[in-house]
Amino acid sequence: MNVGIVGIGRYVPENVVTNQDLEKRMDTSDEWIRTRTGIRERRIAGDDINTSHMAYFAAQKAIEDAGIHPEDIDLILTATVTPDQPFPTVSCMIQEQIGAKKAAAMDISAACSGLMYGMVTAKQFIETGVYKYVLVIGAEKLSKITDWEDRSTAVLFGDGAGAVVMGPVTDGRGILSFELGADGSGGKFLYQEKYICMNGREVFKFAVRQMGESALNVIEKAGLSKEDVDFLIPHQANIRIMEAARQRLDLPVEKMSNTVGKYGNTSAASIPISLVEDLEAGRIKDDDIILMVGFGGGLTWGAILMKWGK
Numbered sequence: 001m002n003v004g005i006v007g008i009g010r011y012v013p014e015n016v017v018t019n020q021d022l023e024k025r026m027d028t029s030d031e032w033i034r035t036r037t038g039i040r041e042r043r044i045a046g047d048d049i050n051t052s053h054m055a056y057f058a059a060q061k062a063i064e065d066a067g068i069h070p071e072d073i074d075l076i077l078t079a080t081v082t083p084d085q086p087f088p089t090v091s092c093m094i095q096e097q098i099g100a101k102k103a104a105a106m107d108i109s110a111a112c113s114g115l116m117y118g119m120v121t122a123k124q125f126i127e128t129g130v131y132k133y134v135l136v137i138g139a140e141k142l143s144k145i146t147d148w149e150d151r152s153t154a155v156l157f158g159d160g161a162g163a164v165v166m167g168p169v170t171d172g173r174g175i176l177s178f179e180l181g182a183d184g185s186g187g188k189f190l191y192q193e194k195y196i197c198m199n200g201r202e203v204f205k206f207a208v209r210q211m212g213e214s215a216l217n218v219i220e221k222a223g224l225s226k227e228d229v230d231f232l233i234p235h236q237a238n239i240r241i242m243e244a245a246r247q248r249l250d251l252p253v254e255k256m257s258n259t260v261g262k263y264g265n266t267s268a269a270s271i272p273i274s275l276v277e278d279l280e281a282g283r284i285k286d287d288d289i290i291l292m293v294g295f296g297g298g299l300t301w302g303a304i305l306m307k308w309g310k
Helices: 019-023 032-036 053-066 092-097 111-126 184-189 200-221 237-250 267-280
Strands: 003-009 015-017 041-043 075-079 106-108 134-141 159-168 175-181 190-192 196-198 231-234 289-296 300-307
Touching: 003 053, 003 111, 003 267, 003 300, 015 019, 015 184, 019 032, 032 184, 032 237, 041 289, 053 092, 053 134, 053 159, 053 267, 075 092, 075 111, 092 106, 092 134, 106 111, 111 134, 111 175, 111 300, 134 267, 159 267, 175 200, 184 190, 184 200, 184 267, 200 237, 200 289, 231 237, 231 267, 237 300, 267 289
Parallel strands: 003 175, 075 106, 075 134, 231 289
Antiparallel strands: 003 159, 015 041, 134 159, 175 300, 190 196, 289 300
8 A cells, every 4th residue: 555645734823033033132143043044034933822723723734635524534643842731642632623533642752853753653554554544743832942042042943833644645656765763872962951952063963964864765765766856855954954965865956845944943843834835836746756854853863755646
């Protein structure tokens, strides 16, 4: 059975915080942020919007796009490191809110790699015939764990959610290969105490190396070559990291998703948010070979190569 994405949706808060806004509250500048990260602005959720709210809006859109009913969902997986509270999980909250009465529900904590972990988990359940449709959500309210006095991290993060419905797709389409990985010894470089703490230099080195290696690995596993890749959707963390992955694949700049300038780093939400934007803009078409690759705290990483289409 071929397993792929049959529905997509996203939600981003209305409130836009620009680099110029941050200049007013900390010792930084628009030029410094843009040249080092590629970020111009980000969306920040208000006090009345939590992770589950954003996840709900994205999930609704994905289910509608899939042309199914909430009762058709067999499992809900939400990738997040910023749940509303330790429990109940965001997934359980979404199950009740959308009326997915049949669905099992659990959250996944793999930081920015979370959506990759969720999609690969969904693939196993669907391939074995246990479930038919799995709703996978990446949702984060990083603003609530960001230290707004720390200019090295505060400029990076934004809030948002993206969702995909995984299900059976036609022959030849769907997930062709994947890779998941972790290196717990690097956990000390990116973690949360009260706020996000990051050793930027070490995370940068890890990300540049691992994103490129994982991308090449899934291409090889699928029996394809770099020339076969039509579009790259890297985790939207930093334009320099993203560019390193693109160059490793010898892809032209127009074949790489770039939404980091508008939304910043939204962790597990960044890849599905980008996917929706690129599809709406016509940059992804049926039967295109799409490569999604991410990295995050843990340290974790994940990559998926798929042929787009239902």
